[in-house]
Amino acid sequence: MPLPGDLPHDRTESAGYGRAMQRRHPASRTGRPRSAAADTAILAATRQALVDLGWSKLTLSDVAVRAGVAKTTLYRRWAGKNELVVDAVAELFDELTLPDRGSLAADIEGVVLQFAAILARPEARSGLMAVVAEATRDEALRERIRASIVDRQKRLVIAGRARAQERGELPPESDTERSARAVDLIFDMVAGSVVHRTLVSNQPADAEWVHGLTRVLLSGLAASAR
Structure with missing residues (x-):
């Protein structure tokens, strides 16, 4: 967690941050490009499911329904619930300025x-x-x-x-x-x-x-x- 300063503006730091974002959501090697809108909907649905259901009852099927995407869409992006929830939480802290x-x-x-x-x-x-x-x-x-x-x-x-x-x-x-x-x-x-x-x-x-x-x-x- 964070302390003072400005978001990095030089090319080196910006590139490093971009690479970090890519590591969180690695691009698929084959198939259609990933949809940023789908990612946003999935992560928001995951956070809401955590509030409504808690960790133990949260399932990828429920998240898929809430996000309006196919369950296979989630599995193409995340290996399981652990990875999905961490990324959903991490997105909140990326809001810090x-x-x-x-x-x-x-x-x-x-x-x-x-x-x-x-x-x-x-x-x-x-x-x-x-x-x-x-x-x-x-x-x-x-x-x-x-x-x-x-x-x-x-x-x-x-x-x-x-x-x-x-x-x-x-x-x-x-x-x-x-x-x-x-x-x-x-x-x-x-x-x-x-x-x-x-x-x-x-x-x-x-x-x-x-x-x-x-x-x-x-x-x-x-x-x-x-």
């Missing part, structure tokens, strides 16, 4: 509030909790969550740190290994805090709470940069 709000603190608060708002949606809450619960006994599912949700959203942390460094709010980082560890730690701290607050403690991640989280995070970032 990182507007430039003028300072590192404001950027953090803005994107964390967005993240909390997404987690407040029934389809995000149901979907994320379901896949995390299932992943406790399924290594392949854990890896898909890591690749489709966690790793893809770390791009926001990378972009946010780079923007803060350009502003002079954070010092430049030349040690690539240390930088990568910092990205992982920042992501875990923010995502873990918001998920625990909203889904485990069932408390609101409102502006006051987010402001406090941001102050604690920035204190840590300043200390770790020394």
Whole structure:
């Protein structure tokens, strides 16, 4: 989960993000091109089925009916329910944007509030909790969550740190290994805090709470940069 900054605008980062999207929905080698409208309908139907039925009762047949597509259409795109649900949840987090709000603190608060708002949606809450619960006994599912949700959203942390460094709010980082560890730690701290607050403690991640989280995070970032 995300931190401050802007969505990548340079060709290298944009290309990398495009490749990540292709890995989530690999193109078929044969047959007709995939329909983006069908993919959108299927993923939306999956999220609604999770809200209505829960993980245990959700079936690909039900999703196909809700989406108005043939069941074979789902199997051409996803190997099974696990992959389908992860992609349906991942699509929600792809809605996150990182507007430039003028300072590192404001950027953090803005994107964390967005993240909390997404987690407040029934389809995000149901979907994320379901896949995390299932992943406790399924290594392949854990890896898909890591690749489709966690790793893809770390791009926001990378972009946010780079923007803060350009502003002079954070010092430049030349040690690539240390930088990568910092990205992982920042992501875990923010995502873990918001998920625990909203889904485990069932408390609101409102502006006051987010402001406090941001102050604690920035204190840590300043200390770790020394």
